[in-house]
Amino acid sequence: MFQKKHSSYLLYGFQKNLILFIIWLSIAFHFIKIYKNPFLFIRIRKQILKLKQLYTANYGITKLAFVDGKYYFNSNMNGWPSKSFYRPLEIEVKKCFNQKITNLENLKIIQIALTKKCPLNCEHCFEGHELNKKDTLTLNDHKLIIEKIQKAGISVIQYGGGEPMTHVDDLIEILKSASNISDFYVYTSGFNCNIKNLEKLKSHGLTGISIGIDHFLPEKHNSFRRNDKAFQWAIDAAKNAQELKLVLTFTICVTKEFCTEENLMKYLEFAKENRASFIQLLEPRAVGNYENKDVNLSNNQIKILENFFLKSNSESKFKDYPIVLYTGYHQRKKGCLGAGENYIYIDTDGYMSSCPFCKNLKTHILDESHDNSILSLKSEGCALPKINN
Ligand code: SF4
Known part of the structure; x- marks a missing residue:
């Protein structure tokens, strides 16, 4: 066992x-x-x-x-x-017990886009229009952001981008300046995730990495990520994370083309072989590089995803396979789990929104009006496409 x-x-x-x-x-x-x-x-x-x-x-x-x-x-x-x-x-x-807490304190997870820089230009990138523009947030701004959100007690902080590992030295500095009340994760393509960099990050408090890996076939993943080294980066990053005892998640954007039971099962095997503890399923959304494109999964495809999620987590034959996470499932059943309720996204300029996909920008996280902004994110909810039963 x-x-x-x-x-x-x-x-x-x-x-x-x-x-x-x-x-x-x-x-x-x-x-x-x-x-x-x-x-x-x-x-x-x-x-x-x-x-x-x-x-x-x-x-x-x-x-x-x-x-x-x-x-x-x-x-x-x-x-x-x-x-x-x-x-x-x-x-x-x-x-x-009706004890007073602020809207910021109420959050469980904050994701921060560290930089606009990225060596890739993936088909689905939600920051596609911002990639490789000049960064506006300085290292000091990032330290102030961490100070503010840790003061409010946020216990899970995720860094994305752009590719956060293009700024690995900044990440190390930020982690050094942070207190140990939070778990830190990096959302990466695998770029620059060599053992030395991950080891330094881990020694300053990194808990895990989530690797964006969108196909079990190297050529398919590389073509989606538009770079012929992307698959190897991802696999090497997984191996290094495993060696350093970092929590390892494979995150996949399940496109219309990919969404079959057969592909999902092969992906589950692939993630197990690479010793991921978790698989995170994301649905494509028509933002960033997908703006104005018909990328939403059909009702039937959403049902395939839901069945895969339920089956892989509950059937005994999959008991030693990675745990599959699928926020879209819970959102459709129970309402949005993000949208200022449990989670906010801070973009590459420091502005808050419900998530990376809902471009409902509010005030800057360092502004004093942050609490009212989080309240309005809560009241707006989430625009996840519905499924007709
Ligand atoms: S999805 Fe991530 S890795 Fe791909 S281009 Fe966008 S920021 Fe870079």
Whole structure:
């Protein structure tokens, strides 16, 4: 059941249930220590279960990924055991007891576009119109952004771009200036992810990397990414991340052309072979390089994706395969999980929006009016295409 010969592995069945039980016990101790009243825990547990339901399908948590001493059920959430694991739960509990929290404090994840620079020009790039323009945010601005959002307690911070690894020295400086209350992730094509760079980032607090890899066939991925080295970068990055015990996620933009059950199953095998703990499914959206293009998946294709997501996470024959994450599934069932509610995106100029795809720009994150802006993101919600059942 344990694949102990590797530094990271998946848990399922009894071992997974045992760890989940211990996690629940630790949550109970944590909140009883804070609120000094064991009876309140029934109410607290209810609130935490509500949060869990937002991110899981009906079958609950079927697998856990163990990486570098911590257990993860989602690479967009903090691992356990760690102080930061309890932070999103504390926020939910505060809300349940009507304690005051700001809109910024309420967020669980912030994604920051570090730079406009990128050596690629991928078919689906949502920052396609901004790529390789002059950066407006300085290293100092980025440090101020981190200071501000960590002051509000944000426990998951993801760096994207452009290609954040074009500015690896800046990333190292930012991580050095940050406190250890957050898990940091880099969203990368694999460019510049050599062992030396990843090792430095890890030594200053990097938790994991999410590699954009859009096909299991090198020539298809390279043509999508418009660079004949892209596949090799991605595979080497995966190998290095695995060696350094970083949480490894493969992120795929599932295009109309790719979206068949056969391709998705082959991708699952491919991600397993490359020892990814997670696969993140993204749907193409008509922004950036896809602007004005008919890229939205059909209802039938969305159903193929949903079935794949449910099957790969719940059927016992896939128990030791990577955990598949599919935000679109939860969004359609339960409403947008981002849009200022749990998540915001900060673009390459520092302006906030609901996500990289909804171009509903609000004020600059360093402006004082950030809280009202997050409130309006919340009220606008998300423009994810609906599915007709
Ligand atoms: S999707 Fe990422 S890697 Fe591709 S061009 Fe855009 S920023 Fe660069």
